[in-house]
Amino acid sequence: MSLESELPLVGISEIVAAGRRFGGLIRRTPVLPLDGAVTASGGRPPELLLKSEHLQLLGSFKIRGAYNAVASLPEEVRARGVITFSSGNHGKAVAHAAALHGVKATVVMPRTAPDVKVDGVRALGATVELVPPERRDVYPYELAERTGAQVVHPFDARDVIAGQGTAGLEILEQTPALSAVLVPVSGGGLISGVAVAIKTLRPDVKVVGVEPELAGDAAASLRAGERAVWPTEDVYRTRADGLRATSLGTLPWAHIRRLVDDIVTVSEDDIDRALHCLACHGKQVVEPSGAVAPAAFLCGRYIPPTGAGPVVAVVSGGNVDPAVIASVLATPV
Amino acid sequence: MSLESELPLVGISEIVAAGRRFGGLIRRTPVLPLDGAVTASGGRPPELLLKSEHLQLLGSFKIRGAYNAVASLPEEVRARGVITFSSGNHGKAVAHAAALHGVKATVVMPRTAPDVKVDGVRALGATVELVPPERRDVYPYELAERTGAQVVHPFDARDVIAGQGTAGLEILEQTPALSAVLVPVSGGGLISGVAVAIKTLRPDVKVVGVEPELAGDAAASLRAGERAVWPTEDVYRTRADGLRATSLGTLPWAHIRRLVDDIVTVSEDDIDRALHCLACHGKQVVEPSGAVAPAAFLCGRYIPPTGAGPVVAVVSGGNVDPAVIASVLATPV
CATH class of the missing domain: 3.40.50.1100 (Rossmann fold)
Structure with a gap:
């Protein structure tokens, strides 16, 4: 087992x-x-x-999980913002869920991400941080530790x-x-x-x-x-x-x-x-x-x-x- | 006036x-x-x-009108079948409405109609009668007079x-x-x-x-x-x-x-x-x-x-x- x-x-x-x-x-x-x-x-x-x-x-469907994750955070945690590292539908969903709650969202993307994806996430009010591709899954947690913001994982949460x-x-x-x-x-x-x-x-x-x-x-x-x-x-x-x-x-x-x-x-x-x-x-x-x-x-x-x-x-x-x-x-x- | x-x-x-x-x-x-x-x-x-x-x-939307027209006919009239002369969405709708009521539908089409339209109407169980284009609006009423079937006009009814x-x-x-x-x-x-x-x-x-x-x-x-x-x-x-x-x-x-x-x-x-x-x-x-x-x-x-x-x-x-x-x-x- x-x-x-x-x-x-x-x-x-x-x-x-x-x-x-x-x-x-x-x-x-x-x-x-x-x-x-x-x-x-x-x-x-x-x-x-x-x-x-x-x-x-x-x-x-991603807004369902992202919204619930942001809405479920204790007020004082949510105030420090949320972070995610999906450049697809989940990234947009977290950006929008954060905007609906009036909190800051940071979406970590590989430097190789196409402009259209970066612009799409920014248009929803999120901050995009571009990192080397191999740092994409690590950096969000480092950032979270530094800032107290909460990582919203796309599925393992x-x-x-x-x-x-x-x-x-x-x-x-x-x-x-x-x-x-x-x-x-x-x-x-x-x-x-x-x-x-x-x-x-x-x-x-x-x-x-x-x-x-x-x-x-x-x-x-x-x-x-x-x-x-x-x-x-x-x-x-x-x-x-x-x-x-x-x-x-x-x-x-x-x-x-x-x-x-x-x-x-x-x-x-x-x-x-x-x-x-x-x-x-x-x-x-x-x-x-x-x-x-x-x-x-x-x-x-x-x-x-x-x-x-x-x-x-x-x-x-x-x-x-x-x-x-x-x-x-x-x-x- | x-x-x-x-x-x-x-x-x-x-x-x-x-x-x-x-x-x-x-x-x-x-x-x-x-x-x-x-x-x-x-x-x-x-x-x-x-x-x-x-x-x-x-x-x-055409099935709404076609269905209501067929369903509203007195039983003995409906039993003689329905006729229409649209080869588009209304023609299909009348064919299907007639099939749902178990009565015969005849759709009159110009000889110039493309096969795909003729086949589409036939697939819904209607009889197609092909006529010279100039006879398309007249023939249905002649047919109705002869057979006692009811013409279902696409809009003027x-x-x-x-x-x-x-x-x-x-x-x-x-x-x-x-x-x-x-x-x-x-x-x-x-x-x-x-x-x-x-x-x-x-x-x-x-x-x-x-x-x-x-x-x-x-x-x-x-x-x-x-x-x-x-x-x-x-x-x-x-x-x-x-x-x-x-x-x-x-x-x-x-x-x-x-x-x-x-x-x-x-x-x-x-x-x-x-x-x-x-x-x-x-x-x-x-x-x-x-x-x-x-x-x-x-x-x-x-x-x-x-x-x-x-x-x-x-x-x-x-x-x-x-x-x-x-x-x-x-x-x-």
Whole structure:
């Protein structure tokens, strides 16, 4: 028995409390039908529904966890500000959550970060500190020690997991008849929170993670019963740029091994086909990372039993270069 | 005083009855926020919200009117089937509404119709009759006389207008604080129904029609106080292929002159900019006709007073060739 399996999991009450903290500032995103999914999956229903976090504030689910983390800090800690080191959706989310609370956010980025990402975070009112790439994961903690500011980890933190779990609560309220929920996996924060919500309230509903084959460390971990770490150059092969964590977080791994039914993988072609189907039939523009969960259903990587209720796929984000979608739409599938 | 202005308008009770007839078969489409609209419109809010009929069954609002028209027919009339002559979204809607009622639908199309449209209607279970283009508007009535089937006009019919009006009822329930609703105009069925719902229940809310400049017969009609008819070759210049009616219907004109506050026009460039903004910021794939109402807000053709409540634009449909959206997304604006 490893230490990890003894970590206390996030509880449903923490997720309910997170939802209360939102106070209407975070969106209750719609669950949208995916017309044409039946054809694409080559069979009759179960129906595929999209929990549409690409329509969330800032275009991804990340604001749920970031907001809860900032809102949960004791007043005197929060006053010293927050720090994070994601240059993607989580970085923006922390910047915005801090702005909503009137506190300072520092986002640490590698010097190699493209200007557009740096400008995007600055536009949300955060301070960006550029560091050598190898210092990116260390510097935030040094800075925190020096300034007393709080690091908000993108996935390996209770408050973040509890915040992400609010998406799971909403799914249960919005689609009571569901038979399974498909959730993208990277560091594992989102699926951990969603799994707590679903398995506490509806243990009969399957919780299935979805990863790109090319960044399949979580699927490998669940198969082996031991947390795998993949080389950075391996996980960077996937076009799903939000799912390139090299391993699960410690706390997410504890949740996943105890609560998640399965983790399946999708190919890069599956992701393209899903992006195309989501745009043409679902009328939704989604980022590649946001398409992996629907891809698992559409491309037969998760096949629900005949007669099962609707499957809900979490579309985690929509922040994509328009040129990517243009090229997907221009290519017949 | 013309005869038209004496036509009795559709009443709110007919719209409420239409909504009851739907019995859950027609979707209550979501009202989605349009992030980034603020930037695109060059000012601070009022907020733009999208009544998302591109997410309606079959991808457009047309099923509302078609379903209500078929459902309202006396049993013995309905049993003889229905006929229509639209090869676009209304044709599909009538085919599907008939199928839901287990009755025969005939869709009359010009021999010049592309195979993909003919196949699309046939796939919904309707019979397609191909006629010379000049016979397209006459033949359905001859056929109706011969067979006893009922013609379901795309816009010049009470039951169709009442069905479309259910979208207006939903908007009021979904966005009680709204200050205005923007509605695309072609034959005028949708705006007529929406205007009855809004002006009966909330006369303080503005109802504004939106047309392409290149098919601006309704705006010209409202200005002149007299129904204008534009040449077919003129209205066919707009890329908004669902808005090429050469004039308003008689019954819609009676509604519009009495209930609609204004009709504004948008350029083809405005439509392109709106398609781009809807995809990039709203994450929504929309057909050009569906983009005209948001375009009026985004491009300053409808400017709400400072401090006004949210503006709801009806996105009427999403049935668009993927290549069109690909080309819009590939072109920076």
